[in-house]
Amino acid sequence: MQPLFLQGPSVTLRTLALVIASIGLMTLDHRWGQMEVVRNTLSYALYPLQVTIDLPIRLYHWTDETISSHQTLLDEKRRLEDLNLENRVRLQKLDILEKENVRLRELLSATAKTGEVVLIAEIINVDVDPYRQLTIINKGTNDKVYISQPLIDAQGVMGQIIHTNSNSATAMLITDASHALPVQVDRTGLRAVAFGTGKIDQLDLRHIPHNADIRKGDTLITSGLGGRFPANYPVAIITHIERSPDEAFVTVRAEPLALLDRSREVLLVWHNQPLTIPASDE
Amino acid sequence: MNKSNTRIGILTIIAAFMLAMMPLPEWAQAFRPDWVTLVLIYWTMALPGSIGVTIAWCAGLMLDITHGALLGQHALGLVLVIYIIHSQHQRLRVASLLQQAIVIFFLILVKQALVLWVSGIMGHAPDTWLYFMPSLSSALFWPWVYIILRDLRRKFSYKTSY
Numbered sequence: 001m002q003p004l005f006l007q008g009p010s011v012t013l014r015t016l017a018l019v020i021a022s023i024g025l026m027t028l029d030h031r032w033g034q035m036e037v038v039r040n041t042l043s044y045a046l047y048p049l050q051v052t053i054d055l056p057i058r059l060y061h062w063t064d065e066t067i068s069s070h071q072t073l074l075d076e077k078r079r080l081e082d083l084n085l086e087n088r089v090r091l092q093k094l095d096i097l098e099k100e101n102v103r104l105r106e107l108l109s110a111t112a113k114t115g116e117v118v119l120i121a122e123i124i125n126v127d128v129d130p131y132r133q134l135t136i137i138n139k140g141t142n143d144k145v146y147i148s149q150p151l152i153d154a155q156g157v158m159g160q161i162i163h164t165n166s167n168s169a170t171a172m173l174i175t176d177a178s179h180a181l182p183v184q185v186d187r188t189g190l191r192a193v194a195f196g197t198g199k200i201d202q203l204d205l206r207h208i209p210h211n212a213d214i215r216k217g218d219t220l221i222t223s224g225l226g227g228r229f230p231a232n233y234p235v236a237i238i239t240h241i242e243r244s245p246d247e248a249f250v251t252v253r254a255e256p257l258a259l260l261d262r263s264r265e266v267l268l269v270w271h272n273q274p275l276t277i278p279a280s281d282e
Numbered sequence: 283m284n285k286s287n288t289r290i291g292i293l294t295i296i297a298a299f300m301l302a303m304m305p306l307p308e309w310a311q312a313f314r315p316d317w318v319t320l321v322l323i324y325w326t327m328a329l330p331g332s333i334g335v336t337i338a339w340c341a342g343l344m345l346d347i348t349h350g351a352l353l354g355q356h357a358l359g360l361v362l363v364i365y366i367i368h369s370q371h372q373r374l375r376v377a378s379l380l381q382q383a384i385v386i387f388f389l390i391l392v393k394q395a396l397v398l399w400v401s402g403i404m405g406h407a408p409d410t411w412l413y414f415m416p417s418l419s420s421a422l423f424w425p426w427v428y429i430i431l432r433d434l435r436r437k438f439s440y441k442t443s444y
Contacts, residue, residue, distance in 0.1 A: 011335060015365040018339045022361065025343075025354035026400065035353050042347045049296070053303050126303040129349040130311035131401075131408035163350070170350055177406035198408060261308075 036147075036163070043165050050126045050136060050168070057125045061264075116230055117270040118152075119143060123263065124168060131198060133176035135159070137266060140167045148228050150269045156234040156257030157181065157222055158266055173260050174235070175200055183235050184223040188213045191223055194235060194254060200261050203236050205252035212250065216241055220254055230271035288332045290438045291325040294431060295341060298322075303348055312412040315420040316390055317427075318345055319360060323386060324431045326367045327374055338364035355400045359393035379425045387421035 029035040121139040128134040139145050141164050149161040151171050159173040174181050177198035183205075184191045190212055194203040208214060218238045224231025236254035243250050298317040306314060318341055325333040342357025349356065366389060367374065374382055394414055401407045 011365070011368055015335050015361055018335055018361045019358060022339070022342075022354035022358035025357070026352045029353045030404065038343075038353060039347060042343060046299075046344060046347055049300055050303065053300055053305070057305070125305050126348075127305050127311060127314075128303075129351070130314075131413065132350055132406070134350040172350075178404070198406065 039163055040165055043163070043168070047165065047168055050124050053126050054124045115271075118267045119270075121145075121151075121169075121266050121268055123266060128170075131177075133159075133173035133179075133196065133198065133200065133260070134162075135171050135173060137169050137171060137268075138167065139268060140165045140169050142166050143268075144270075145169050145268060150229045150271070152233060152267050152269055153258045153263040153265070154267075155259055156236070157229060158258045158260060158263070160228060161268075171266075173200075174256060174258075175203060175260060181229065181235065182223045182225040183220040185214055186219040186221050186234075187215075188218075190214060191225070192220075192252075194220060201255050203254045203256060205238075205254060206249065208250045208252050210243055210250055214238065214241065214250070214252060219257075230269060287329055287435055287439055290434060291329060291333050292337075294321050294434065295325070295337075299341075299344065299348070302345070312410075312415050313419045314416060315423045316393075316416045319363060319390055319393065320386070320420055320424060320427045321431065322360065322364055323367050323389075324428060326364050327371045328432070328435060330368050330371045334368050335361050335364050351397070352400060352404065355397055356393075358400075359396040362396070363389045363393050379428060382428070383421040383424040386424050387417050390417035390420050393417075 025035065025038075119139065121137040121143075124136045124138050126136060128136070137151070145161060145164050147161055147164055151158045151160060157174060159171045159176070159179065161169050162172045163170040172179055173196070174194065175196040175198070177196050179196040181194045181203075182191070183194045190208075192205045192208055194205055197204055205214075205220075216238055220235045220238065222229045222231055222233045222235055234257050236256045238252060239255045240253040241250060295318065298321040301317040302314070322333070322338050322341060326338070338360045339357050342360035343353060345351075345356035345360070346353050374385065377385070391414060394417055398407055398413065
């Protein structure tokens with residue numbers, strides 16, 4: 001007679017083994033972070049899926065560009081030319097300041113200021129987890145992207161890379177609940193740490209004493225402490241301050257300047273590069 | 283027949299992954315059904331011999347990658363859900379769609395609670411009840427998933443077995 005439960009115990013055993021394997025993997029991944037290899041191998045399999053999902057959106061942007069009218073393009077060109085001119089004028093001043101700074105540092109024989117190199121990456125439009133602030137970009141180790149590399153956009157700091165693949169990378173945004181960013185107040189130089197809250201438009205500054213000089217509307221910039229992020233990039237604007245006497249610290253909330261959920265193009269930054277001042281071509 | 287069915291099973295699981303990563307408007311993201319779990323539950327009920335805990339575990343690891351979670355976080359929950367479905371598949375098969383949907387609601391709730399527990403240990407647990415919405419939406423979508431996958435399976439196995 002055929003036994004009724006052919007594979008009963010084997011499934012239970014397998015489940016038990018898989019449960020133990022899951023717990024083991026989680027521990028390894030969390031405590032020692034040695035699962036990057038496994039993660040990479042698995043994400044190779046996911047990459048084609050992510051690209052396929054992104055395809056319609058890419059197609060939409062492409063069609064939008066292709067069939068936009070001559071007049072729109074001309075307007076856009078004129079606007080960009082104006083912007084370019086404005087930026088050029090500003091850069092002229094900056095170049096002179098930068099050179100002067102290098103000269104002065106040499107006089108003081110201080111350590112040379114380091115420069116930064118940037119690369120434009122595009123965001124692959126896939127949903128990750130509604131309760132995590134993660135995003136996937138289309139550059140990876142092939143372009144020398146590394147883990148903990150800072151990511152910025154035209155407005156401010158966006159986040160840092162947490163996983164890399166050969167041609168894509170996952171970035172954690174500064175608003176993720178497990179992200180903290182060393183900042184300072186632009187106006188006073190007061191240093192603080194900006195914690196992510198899990199909400200796309202809010203950062204919390206913790207442990208600010210009651211007598212600290214901090215106001216609504218102050219701009220926060222990166223302080224460069226910790227060494228992960230280059231110093232002096234804009235991060236956020238303070239939107240809310242509450243000084244209640246029964247709390248040990250002031251409640252400070254800030255709104256990120258970077259367009260965290262709207263940017264399509266982002267910049268990867270390599271800092272601590274030898275400073276080279278571009279020779280002006282005019 | 284089983285082999286071609288397994289193949290369509292794997293294909294639908296891949297489709298479920300694409301649905302899971304499809305960009306949705308912000309308000310709808312919290313309501314996204316747990317597509318991968320739903321499809322795996324169907325195939326475990328339909329083909330318990332070929333799709334079961336091992337495939338569920340692999341799918342769970344992939345889910346961890348797509349969610350940027352700890353490796354094993356979703357895999358653990360998914361393996362337990364599929365194990366329960368596997369051990370009860372004969373009873374579940376004869377249950378009505380409504381009863382199945384209720385069972386699935388509770389199973390996905392347990393899975394989410396497990397994932398939440400690990401997130402909590404890691405220190406980034408979401409602080410809203412909306413987090414448990416996917417178990418409700420998954421249960422609501424179950425009848426459609428069931429009917430679509432059943433039709434697919436029948437169509438496919440007729441084609442190849444005759």
